[in-house]
Amino acid sequence: MAFARWAPLLASLVSLGTVVTAADNVTDLGKPLNIPASQFWEGFDGPWSTFRIEIGSPSQQIRVLPGHNQASTLVFISEVCSASDQDCPNNHGGLFLRDNSSTWDETGQYELNTRLEDELGLFGRGLYGWDTMTLGWTGDGMPTIANQSIAGTNSHDYGVGALALNPRPINFTDYNNPIPSLMQNLRNMSTPIPSSSWSYTAGGHNLSPKILGSLVLGGYDAARFVPNDVEFPFSSDISKDFQVAIQEITANITDEPLLSTGIVSYISTLIPDIWLPLSVCERFEEAFGLEWDEDVELYWLNDTVHDSLLERNPQVTMKVGPQVTGDSVSIIMPYWNFYLTATSDLTGNSTGLYFPLKRAANDSQYAIGRAFLQSAYLSADYERSIFNLSQARYPSLPTEQDIVAILPPLAQTTSDSGGGDGGGDTGTSDSQSESGLSTGAIAGIAVGGGIALLVLGAILFILHRRKKAAKKAKPHELDDTDFANNMRHEIADGELKHEVGDGLRHEVPGDTDPKVELYAGEGTQKPVEVGVSREIYEMPAEEIKYAEMDGEGLYDKSQIKPDAAPYHMGADIQEAPTPTPEIQIQNHSPAQTPWTPHQNSPQHWHQNR
Incomplete structure (x- = not known):
């Protein structure tokens, strides 16, 4: 059969995608971005290691x-x-002076997207707009992205700004006009981050020497954690992705567990404290000698208690897992995690050391903040909807880094560097990138596969044409249309021999090497030779449909209505705009345009303390 002759070639084409993986240097998958720490420790509830970015044109340095x-x-x-x-400006990590930026494009005023933090009584509203953003500062070699969504706020519930790490798009009108997030834009760059993922640990101000925080986009720093293989699935509520079950809390200064019955909590990088049930807080009070200040809602640490705890150096162990029972990771938190500094910006009148523990009124307030993340390493993988928690490490030198890419699911390879906490076997370190499946390999597979499909299609087309040509060349039996000799058929001797009209010559199929039979006119006609039927069946070809991938298109900001509410795509939560009374914001900088509420801005503007 003719098709059999093509079988070896077709087999080669099918394997072409594998062969071209050797050309994985065609292009780069991209690499993780290790966001530089600012070298500053700041915030009215820390201090905390911050990270540097630039916003505006000309650029303004923000932490x-x-x-x-x-x-x-x-x-x-x-x-x-x-x-x-x-x-004040320095205490907030620097201010964004929007009137000094020629690229600032204001949209309107909306409530901040802080659903979990709202449960804790932390509110705020933002003046949203668009501007150019650079990760890191000039000279850091980090990317600059235009038209990034910026929310300027004057809320006193937060001390320092926050870099957008949620990759889901935002929309100021409805679900039909999604606007790419920072993480999406980083994925769409010519040299992208490998995946929609990030990793963070807060560092330690109270260590000697101080350990700066670590923030990696598209990967993790394998030098900053102890690997494990426990994976946490994202919460079904996308406003609370990082759901964690606290299975048990113990301390080495008491025989009784501080928490023995598991609870479900949520991680937030925007808050400093750990929010636990009142009964658990009371056990902490007894074990650590804490006293609750009802006026400022803090556990102050006086000198006597603090000195005693420094000498005893207690350790708290939080056993956390995806469920209240089953797989778990134990995070050990020495006492240095638990003495932070509260300034008057937080308390209103006093400054001092406090213990970052809060009394939760109900289970909606169970939350884990940055105090925990000083000793824990959090790695989030949005493309697999999982995250990892592991014990943080504190390298003696800041240059001790092992940045590893978290690969997208289609490019996942087995990597010995990293382990479960930084994304499990989804990572490839810079030093081992040759052994992984790079974008060049993926591109090679795609190109090779496309070529294979084209060649396969050409072969099938040629075979089809040959089949059609063979059918056209084959003689066909036609009905007798010899009307001039409309004669009856005679049946002689019961042999069913049919006599056909002599006005139209008839042929019947012969064998595979058909012999042409010529009619002899008035002479004796040679009997018709009948061959065996040899039908050839042509197999139907499967229709190949190419999926059109999303491009890097530009959105039309003119469609955004200033009185519309922002959405996070995929959420069922809408921040609906409603009228609000005018707010008098005094003592603004003369160089700035005063911020007054939009006529149709949201109703729930929470007054600053």
């Missing part, structure tokens, strides 16, 4: 913390400061 649930980068604007407070 921020990670915003785990933010699709818009949160920064502070001049209205947060009074004219007499000279330290």
Whole structure:
């Protein structure tokens, strides 16, 4: 059969996609971005290691913390400061002076996307718009992206801004006009981050020497954690992705567990504290000698208690897992995790050391903040909807880094570097990138597969044409249309021999090497030779449909209505705009345009303390 002759070639074409993986240097998959720490420790509830970015044209240097649930980068604007407070701008990581940026494009005022934090009584509203953003500062070699969603706020519930880490798009009108998030834009660059993922640990101000925080986009730093293989699935509520079951809490200074019955909690990078049930807080009070200040809702640490705890150096172990029973990871938190500094910006009148534990009124307030993330390493993989928690490490030198890419599911390879906590076997380190499946390999597979399909299609087309040509060349039996000799057929001797009219010559199929029979006219006609039927069946070809991939198109910001509410795509939560009374924001910088509420801005504007 003719098709059999093509079988070896077709087999070669099918394997072409595998062969071309050797050409994985065609292009680069991209690499993780290790966001530089600012070298500053700041915040009215820490201090905390911040990270540097630039916003605007000309660029303005801002210092921020990670915003785990933010699709818009949160920064502070001049209205947060009074004219007499000279330290205010620096205390907030720097201010974004929007009137000084030629690329600022204002959209409107909306509630901040802080659903979990709202449960804790932390509110805020933002003046949203678009501007150019650079990760890191000039000279850091980090990318610059235009038209990034920025939310300027004057909320006093947060001390430092937050870098948008939520890759889900945001929409200011409805679900039909999604606007790419920062993480999406980083994935769409010519040299992208390998996946929609990030990893963070808060560092330690109370260590000697101090250990800066670590934030990696598209990967993780394998030098900053102890690997394990426990995976946590994302919560079904996308406003609370990082759901964690606290199975048990113990301390080495008491025989009784501080928490013995598991509870479900949520991780937030925007808060400093750990929120636990009242009964658990009371056990902490007894074990650590804490006293609750009802006025400021803090556990203050006086000198006597603090010195005693420094000498005893207690350790708290939190056993956490995906469920209240089953697989778990134990995070050990020495006492240095638990003495933070509260300034008057937080308390309103006093400054001192406090213990970052909060009394939760109900289970909706169970939350885990940055105090926990000083000793824990969090790695989030949005393309697999999982995250990992592991014990943080504290390298003695800041240069001790092992940045590993978290590959997307289609490019996942087995990697010995990293382990479960940084994304399990989904990672490939820079030093081992040759052994992984790079974008070049993926591109090679795609190109090779496309060529294979084209050649296969050409072969099938040629075979089809040959089949049609063979059918046209084959003689066909036609009905007798010899009307001039409309004669009856005679049946002689019962042999059913049919006599056909002599006006039209008839042929019947012969054998595979058909012999042409010529009619002899008036002479004796040679009997017709009948061959065996040899039908050839042509197999139907499967229709190949190419999926059109989303491009890197531009959105039309003119479609955005200033009185519309932002959506996070996929959420069932809408921040609906409603009228609000005018807010008098005094003592703004003369160089700034005063921020007054839009006529149709949201109703729930929470007054600053």
